[in-house]
Amino acid sequence: xxxxxxxxxxxxxxxxxxxxxxxxxxxxxxxxxxxxxxxxxxxxxxxxxxxxxxxxxxxxxxxxxxxxxxxxxxxxxxxxxxxxxxxxxxxxxxxxxxxxxxxxxxx
Amino acid sequence: xxxxxxxxxxxxxxxxxxxxxxxxxxxxxxxxxxxxxxxxxxxxxxxxxxxxxxxxxxxxxxxxxxxxxxxxxxxxxxxxxxxxxxxxxxxxxxxxxxxxxxxxxxxxxxxxxxxxxxx
Numbered sequence: 001x002x003x004x005x006x007x008x009x010x011x012x013x014x015x016x017x018x019x020x021x022x023x024x025x026x027x028x029x030x031x032x033x034x035x036x037x038x039x040x041x042x043x044x045x046x047x048x049x050x051x052x053x054x055x056x057x058x059x060x061x062x063x064x065x066x067x068x069x070x071x072x073x074x075x076x077x078x079x080x081x082x083x084x085x086x087x088x089x090x091x092x093x094x095x096x097x098x099x100x101x102x103x104x105x106x107x
Numbered sequence: 108x109x110x111x112x113x114x115x116x117x118x119x120x121x122x123x124x125x126x127x128x129x130x131x132x133x134x135x136x137x138x139x140x141x142x143x144x145x146x147x148x149x150x151x152x153x154x155x156x157x158x159x160x161x162x163x164x165x166x167x168x169x170x171x172x173x174x175x176x177x178x179x180x181x182x183x184x185x186x187x188x189x190x191x192x193x194x195x196x197x198x199x200x201x202x203x204x205x206x207x208x209x210x211x212x213x214x215x216x217x218x219x220x221x222x223x224x225x226x
Contacts, residue, residue, distance in 0.1 A: 045216075100151050
């Protein structure tokens with residue numbers, strides 16, 4: 001199985017901050033990497049697919065980059081509604097694994 | 108618009124079989140991959156497996172011996188059976204749609220249903 005390691009596991013930040021979350025894969029996965037946002041009691045929602053493509057309807061303050069084994073999700077200017085847990089997911093090969101999550105909290 | 112809704116018992120006894128159904132409304136079940144994903148309370152996400160509308164399946168090897176996913180295209184539903192459950196199978200179970208194609212993602216999710224394994 002391909003392991004995905006996110007860092008940090010939790011992060012405190014303020015509205016307006018620029019935030020970066022990283023995801024490292026245990027082997028090269030090209031650009032087969034998605035990012036999801038999950039709020040308490042809700043299903044995950046895709047933000048970024050294929051490493052750098054913004055899902056329709058997602059604000060442009062979200063961006064993704066990377067390929068191979070190292071990926072980043074960046075939020076350029078945090079908004080109150082962005083405080084949530086973020087997961088990366090690889091679709092390179094089954095089983096389609098997720099990172100352990102990064103909980104983004106209000107400072 | 109297309110919506111997914113999970114249904115099934117919220118409480119299952121240890122060693123019994125967990126059975127859930129996902130109903131696809133507002134659209135066709137054809138031409139997509141239909142997935143089950145679970146999340147233990149306070150923990151991360153685990154992909155369980157998928158079924159293509161034509162019936163082909165792919166399961167997570169960690170659960171493969173206990174999982175069966177089936178589809179009923181006439182009812183626009185697909186189902187999950189997980190046998191010999193233990194407390195470790197307590198989780199919110201989500202159904203989700205996966206797009207076809209090389210670069211894909213889960214673009215549509217159900218709201219999730221909590222299944223507790225307890226006597």
